[in-house]
Amino acid sequence: MEISPDAIIIFQWNGIHINATIVFTWVVMVLLIFISWMATKNLTIGPKITRWQNFLEVIVGYIRQQVREITQQNPDPFIPFLGTLFLFISVSNLLAIVPGYHPPTGSLSTTSALAICVFFAIPIFGIAKKGMRDYFKHYLEPSIFMMPFNVIGDFSRTLALAVRLFGNVMSGTLIVAVLLIITPLFVPILMQVLGLLIGQIQAYIFTVLATVYIASATRIESKPEQIDQKEGSKEDE
């Protein structure tokens, strides 16, 4: 039994090995893009809209509202990044009920990749908003001696993002696999339902934390202490 879908090699050629993680990522990508394309093909602003448009509008509207509440800024510049993050993790976890499917988020490589993306997105958004000098100044606050801790904090929270998501999804999948061996009837279903719930919660947490980090980087008067507290409370989950 494999802990990570990385170990399932589907195709290998000249040192390039396409594993299950990448393949299922593609599946999720294709699914998302196809639904988006189909739904946004005939958009209307009239009073009568299609169900798919309505569904996507609800999701996107909810994401916008959440991001607006957390960042206290215009959410539109962050929406493509944060929205994609949420939709990708959410759909990846949701498809776990499909037999034979391995959620890409159950691979530490995927979660690391996402965490790295967040890690780089924070300074990109911060510099775009505040400028190079103002952005890097916050590492020297409250004093220059705190700079190593600030840098370590950046790295450690990225690591925490990756491991938290991986651990939760992987454990969920693993628990179902173990329970199938012990009590093959009914109990795995309950655990699977629980796994779905956890998957959605993790998607939410990952996105919200990414939003908080970006918000702290882009806020004009950044208050690192408060944000650290907020981060801590989220991590408790």
Place this chain on the structure above:
Amino acid sequence: MLIDSFTIIAQIINFLILVYLLKRFLFNRIIKIMDDREMQITGRMQDADAAKEAAQKELEEQRRIREELQQKWNEMLAQAKKDAQKKREELVRDAREKIDEEQKNWREAILKQRTAFLRDLRHLSCEQVCQISRKVLSDLAGKKLENQLIENFLIQLGKLTKEEKDDFIRFINKDERKILVNSSFQLTREKESEIRKTLEEIIGDKVEINFKVSPKLICGIETRTEGKKISWNIENYLDGLEEQLKKAFTEISFQELDVEKKKTK
């Protein structure tokens, strides 16, 4: 074992592609459509507000016009009432004037009728009085009344002052020298000569005197030149009677009129 660098890089690339594609196919479109709808709704609400405001304004305008009309109507009504009152007063005044006019005409007509009646009455009374008097007198004294008449006449002539005599003479025609003596009865020769003698004494000269019986004189005798007349006539008495009668009639008529006026009021 848990982490694979190739997979990490591949997943980063996958994720970035997904971000780009979803941005293009999902977020941009959906956000744009949502913003458009919001703007449309805001626009519609603004339009609705503007329409409401316009309607309110229109309502105010209508109310103002209605009040103006009401006021105008009231004014017109008051004016009409005033005009009607004025017209009524005019009509009443006209009617009163007409009534007064008719009353006046009527009174004039009455007066005329009365005058005519009085004239007739006078004539009749005179005749009757004369006839009765004559009858009575002739029955009582025969020729004595006529003689008395002539005597009275002669006394009257004798009583004439100098101025009256001169006045009488002045009117005698110088060429013809004629005097006419009219009497209501036939004079005897003696009386004629007596009268002639008296007249000639007054005039102091001979004149031609014609005697004539005139029924117009009810009861009396007169002498006249072309411009002067001396007479003794029962008409003189009758004139007095006539005056008395006239007065009496007038008083009676006015009393009747006053009573009628009071009744009409």
